[in-house]
Amino acid sequence: MKSISEILHSARTIAVVGLSNKRFRPSYGVSEYLKRVGYRIIPVNPLEDEVLGEKSYPDLDSVPVPVDVVDIFRRSEFVPEIVEAAIRNGAKAIWMQEGVIHEQAARRAEAAGLTVVMDHCILKEHRRLAQAS
Template sequence: MFADQQIKAILQEARTIAVVGLSDKPQRDSYRVAEYLQRQGYRIIPVNPTIECVLGERSYPSLAAVPGPVDIVDIFRRSEEVPPVVAEALEKKPRLIWLQRGVVSPQAAELAAAAGVPLVMDRCLKVEHGRLLG
């Protein structure tokens, strides 16, 4: 578990957040979280092979297809689907990997720890951003 101050520092310095599993449906949690983060000044990079564009940003079919660096990878996937997504995320060398509320993967945590990348599980990035920086 990472200390609030460590998470806060990364959130303050981050500029780009790749949102894996971002939906183009406004009623979905992934959309609401990404929209909030976009309003806070972050560049949102949608990662979803089934959509072309959301929140005014081009969507990419995978993290590997995202050009350039990513500061934070925010994952909206089922827990059992997370380890390969985290493995792919680590190739982008993010400063932080975030698994949304309800998403838990000890295997993904081990992968991130082995790579020296902080990973937060089972917490909402929107809620924590508001608590730490609001």
Template sequence: MLLDDLPAIKKLLATARTIAVVGLSPKETRPSNMVARYLIEAGYTVIPVNPGQEEILGLDCYPDLGSIPVPVDIVDIFRRSEDVPPIVAESIAIGAKAIWMQEGVIHAEAARTARAAGVLVVMDRCLKTVHHGLGHERG
């Protein structure tokens, strides 16, 4: 899927503060870990979501989105495509503004569900790559 709503994506990246990274790995060489570190350096508050971990990157890790005690702007998904629908349902339930499915993560039906709920969806794109490509600076 192309970035079909670039103005909305630019606005989202400029105004978002908190990004929950679902499937964040504690291993430094994994893409999820590299993206999370980039997002932290870019000034975002990153919240790890991985039921098998208590802490990642020195941050408290949560087993699911519903356990996060603060509002979440973007849910960044690093999970297999077939695992996406319940994550999207949780994202809608917690009031996330956007769902970002990383490269290779594609679930059209879940994307339609999220959009119908008024949630911005980006699918099959790397958040780090898009953010960097747009030259976003956090202030």
């Protein structure tokens, strides 16, 4: 499985499940940062039409392009269905944000060949690696 560093260096497209237009939400700040540092962000939220200038999709199955990373900002009980959709989409990695933990879904994703990062903030990890280099 790839390391966090390998995921962040090889990824170009990140689908952010649960991305909201509400600026005070962690999903917004993290996605804004990721977009600013060069990743293509694809919002996935049935309640939004557009976030950060990008068309939002109601679910991962509606995303018309393959994604490298599926970044999950949903409660842990929603993770299994998101993992299944990520597998169907051909995603390379599942990233569960801080506080999002689902061991069974993580094992399912890994068995399907996806790299899994659980209970880590993608923004914090990106900044940590940027400072280290």
